[in-house]
Amino acid sequence: MSELTLEPAEKGRDTHPSSGTTARTRRTWYDGIRHSRSLRRPGMVVALVWLALVLLAVLMPSALTSADPLDPEPAAKLSPPSTKHLFGTDTLGRDLYSRVVHGAAASLSAAILATLLGVTVGVLLGLAAGFFRRLTDTVIMRLVDVILAVPSMLTSLALIALLGVGTVQVALAVGFAGIANCARVMRAEVLRVRESVFVEAAQASGNTLPRVLLRHVLPNSVGPVLALGALQFGVSILAVSSLSFLGYGTQPPDPEWGSLIASGRDSLDTAWWLTTLPGLVVVMTVLAGNRVAHVLRDESR
């Protein structure tokens, strides 16, 4: 036994579950990342770096820019991109780069809230529909069919008519529209898992129903849903920014990506950067999110 534990330690590789502490210390925390196949997928590293930058903009915008997003500089209004103002300035002379960085918080938190709402409620509904079958399944899936019959943009707009205007309201409206799709994917996944032997075994050995659902069915069917969640994140960013563009999201003067693009509308012929650059940031973020989603989806298969 001692040989078995020593050998992998000498090679610096920990393959035996009962190996001693010396072997474990040799194993570095980034081993998993270093050998990860998914990181070698084209564009994956770029996507993750971009998402990390966006996350930094959400959590600590001052780390990326020193300019005040709300402070106008009348002398420099509508100046094109330069080294001083990376993205140029707007009609009031506010630094556009700083407004985009500070706008990440509103855009991203709305998109993340919407995704979480859609995925959580969708997973719970799909779990219930797929596991209980019969009446529960019929009722939930009929409801899902109806939500899918109405275009998601229209569903969100109808909810905004009800809830009113604002960042949170937009997030709720977008999240609700995403529930149906997640529920559908989750149900299909649960139907696959519930037939497997380990679920039968878990039920037969006297586990309570919530335990079977949460400990056995959920972890084994959640992979495709997570991939869908990542995909839903991109969809949410687009939906949130579209609704903000229409004027239902974060209210000015606070920056938000969709409303930044919208405010460039009046100076389309004179200041191209006001619409083009914030839009490119949105496109990059959605592309990065979708990239991660596709890799996750392939991994979970």
Added chain:
Amino acid sequence: MLRYVLGRALQGAFVLWAAFTVSFFVLYALPADPAKAVAGPNTNLTSEQLDAIRKQFGFDKPLLAQYFDKLGNLAHGDLGRSIQSRDSVTGLLGSQLPATLQLAAVSLILSVAVGGFIAVAACYARSRWARQILLTLPPVGVALPPFWVGLILLQLFAFHWPLLPPIGNQGWQSLVLPAITMAIPTAAVLAQLLAASLTRTLSEGYIATAHAKGAGRVRILVRHALRNAALPTLTMLGLLVGNLLAGAVIAETVFSRQGLGRVTVDAVTGQDLPVVQGLVVLGALVFVLVNLAVDLLYPMLDPRVGRVKESAAARPRLRAKVATR
């Protein structure tokens, strides 16, 4: 065959009824006082005035009574009256529908052409590079915010090179830019679906058989591969057309066009609940009608479907297989 058609029609009627019911209870049961929503947030009305509004719109009746009143009216094609303009909702939607339908039809044709071309070209491209480039287009297409695409097109083709009118409903020229704006996401989804379906079809045995019998590339593509590969894509048509109509909200706002999209924005901004509900029902109606048309077309394209008695089992369920990607 008749049973098949009737079954589908009944299913469509159910979806329509359910969309009406769900939207009614969400829109009218949730707000504490719909009369206040009618009056708007900034007005200070006396309680008598609020009572008058409640009476006019029937909010003073119990919720279930309101529901059955509205359901009865819906059977006659009556969706109530707009709170803002006091006009009939059906009339309002009917008057604006043609402009939006025209725009949606042009962009649907455009997206089928472009999406189909990308998918076919990607499957048939001989060089690996050309294929890779073609296959990266759809994922980029779905990541573009439509309103941003619209603004960029406006900037380039209306201001920088004044080729097309920036706004309005006049003439075919005003249709070009909004149609492209709406077509991009639809074309991208179509290209992804069709490319996946074509790849699967091209590895089928009957393609190899056709090839062995000496059929050329074009003949195999048109007679054998595309006919079969297009079927799964067709079931998505209802969803795509619905999303196209919803996309008109963006395109009509960007290009200042008249149409249903403008009606939607005005109704949402003014919290005009009867109009909003009318739009939701219309959205479901479009979805149901397109799907019904696909259902009727399906047995003609795939003769296996009509002959089977339990036809529902033979054909992929209407339930959208992949929603917006």
